[in-house]
Amino acid sequence: MKVTTFDQIRTMASDLFGVPAESISAASSPETIETWDSIQHLNLVLALEERLNVQLSPEEIEQMKSVGDVVKLVEGKLQAVPK
Amino acid sequence: MAIVIEPYREKHEPAVAEFNRRLREATADRDLVFSQKAIPSWLPRTGDIPVWNEFFLAVDGDAVRGAYALKHEQIFVRGKGVYQVACYHHALSEGIIDRSYARVGSLLVRDALARQPLLYALGMGGYERPLAKMLSALGFSLTLVPFYFRVVHPYTFLLEMQVLRESQWRAVLMNAAAVTGTGWLAIKFAQGVAGLRGHPGHFLAEEVTEFSEWAGDLWTKARDAVSIGSVRDANTLRVLYPASDRYLTRVRVSRDGAAIGWAVVGERREDTQKFGDMRVGSLIDCWAAPNDAAAVVRAAARALEKRGADLIVSNQSHHAWRRALENAGFLKGPSNFVFAASKKLTELLQPFDENRRSFHITRADGDGLPRNF
Numbered sequence: 001m002k003v004t005t006f007d008q009i010r011t012m013a014s015d016l017f018g019v020p021a022e023s024i025s026a027a028s029s030p031e032t033i034e035t036w037d038s039i040q041h042l043n044l045v046l047a048l049e050e051r052l053n054v055q056l057s058p059e060e061i062e063q064m065k066s067v068g069d070v071v072k073l074v075e076g077k078l079q080a081v082p083k
Numbered sequence: 084m085a086i087v088i089e090p091y092r093e094k095h096e097p098a099v100a101e102f103n104r105r106l107r108e109a110t111a112d113r114d115l116v117f118s119q120k121a122i123p124s125w126l127p128r129t130g131d132i133p134v135w136n137e138f139f140l141a142v143d144g145d146a147v148r149g150a151y152a153l154k155h156e157q158i159f160v161r162g163k164g165v166y167q168v169a170c171y172h173h174a175l176s177e178g179i180i181d182r183s184y185a186r187v188g189s190l191l192v193r194d195a196l197a198r199q200p201l202l203y204a205l206g207m208g209g210y211e212r213p214l215a216k217m218l219s220a221l222g223f224s225l226t227l228v229p230f231y232f233r234v235v236h237p238y239t240f241l242l243e244m245q246v247l248r249e250s251q252w253r254a255v256l257m258n259a260a261a262v263t264g265t266g267w268l269a270i271k272f273a274q275g276v277a278g279l280r281g282h283p284g285h286f287l288a289e290e291v292t293e294f295s296e297w298a299g300d301l302w303t304k305a306r307d308a309v310s311i312g313s314v315r316d317a318n319t320l321r322v323l324y325p326a327s328d329r330y331l332t333r334v335r336v337s338r339d340g341a342a343i344g345w346a347v348v349g350e351r352r353e354d355t356q357k358f359g360d361m362r363v364g365s366l367i368d369c370w371a372a373p374n375d376a377a378a379v380v381r382a383a384a385r386a387l388e389k390r391g392a393d394l395i396v397s398n399q400s401h402h403a404w405r406r407a408l409e410n411a412g413f414l415k416g417p418s419n420f421v422f423a424a425s426k427k428l429t430e431l432l433q434p435f436d437e438n439r440r441s442f443h444i445t446r447a448d449g450d451g452l453p454r455n456f
Contacts, residue, residue, distance in 0.1 A: 042217050
């Protein structure tokens with residue numbers, strides 16, 4: 001079965017925030033995940049950059065308001081990478 | 084609306100006041116406020132000065148969601164020269180009180196790194212505090228700057244040192260130690276034994292109104308004794324400790340008519356939660372060749388004692404200054420004063436673990452005065 005970007009990010013978020021992956025949806029955000037604070041937000045940014053090999057600008061970090069936003073952002077960046 | 088980081092201008096002042104109000108209402112921490120004024124009250128950029136503060140805001144339409152300050156300064160790195168660096172300080176995010184702004188902290192620190200990759204932070208309250216954790220995640224190298232203290236008046240110390248009197252039984256013990264004199268004896272003995280280890284030789288200490296070229300000469304002569312230190316030439320010292328600042332005491336130390344070092348001392352701001360009604364003096368900044376550090380520490384301590392300090396504190400990282408404090412009867416206490424160097428700055432300081440013994444970091448570095456001493 002193909003692992004989607006959402007699956008990858010959900011796994012990362014689950015590890016970082018210490019919550020079950022099943023409880024994370026596209027709508028999950030710092031408002032719904034108690035452990036998603038400023039430090040974990042930075043850790044999420046760093047994990048995305050390291051594990052998915054993307055670079056995030058301040059403007060892009062600013063867009064990361066929910067898991068769905070993160071998935072959309074990363075998918076856009078991955079598609080833009082020349083094959 | 085997207086949040087953007089931009090320099091703090093006068094037009095933002097009402098929004099910053101509102102940001103401060105939200106932070107103040109949601110937390111009990113009186114330090115969680117940003118400058119009400121766009122122009123820094125301490126070290127504004129005027130003309131061609133070597134050290135200055137600059138403020139930035141995370142602006143969300145008409146609202147401010149975060150803020151930070153950069154203190155631009157020059158540091159000397161042994162064997163490499165002088166570099167322009169910046170200290171990241173007073174970072175505040177709406178994320179502290181509203182998790183929907185959790186991203187603001189990342190935006191602030193990344194923006195600061197983009198503006199000055201040779202970035203450091205100092206203080207932070209310990210490794211477990213959010214900023215220290217954040218900088219660690221970003222690959223900063225962290226090390227503690229040791230803390231030293233000397234009790235001048237044991238009776239007052241035992242009755243007023245609130246952080247040591249948190250439990251009822253301990254407060255009772257400290258009261259008993261104060262009243263019976265056993266506390267006085269124990270503290271004087273511990274400090275006296277520590278102070279027997281060395282004598283600085285004869286020296287003369289005098290208070291001066293301003294640092295002039297003699298201080299610059301001392302900087303040039305002794306700077307190779309430190310692996311890293313903020314530049315303390317006469318020009319920089321005049322900006323940091325201007326003659327107009329009557330709150331601080333500048334001490335010139337000489338031997339046989341020649342200047343051998345200097346110190347800046349002052350009384351800490353009141354902090355009744357920690358220190359009760361004690362008068363706490365701070366050895367804020369100092370400079371000398373390593374062999375003359377002992378004389379400067381003793382001169383600084385005398386100046387503070389003369390002003391009625393009940394307790395004298397200092398943070399020093401360089402091994403010569405630490406030894407000088409210990410030899411002057413200072414005791415080492417737990418430190419929460421963290422120095423954090425960005426990856427780029429760490430590259431300059433390699434080998435970091437070996438060099439950190441001779442970093443010259445004092446209470447005057449970082450966000451320094453007037454808040455942090």
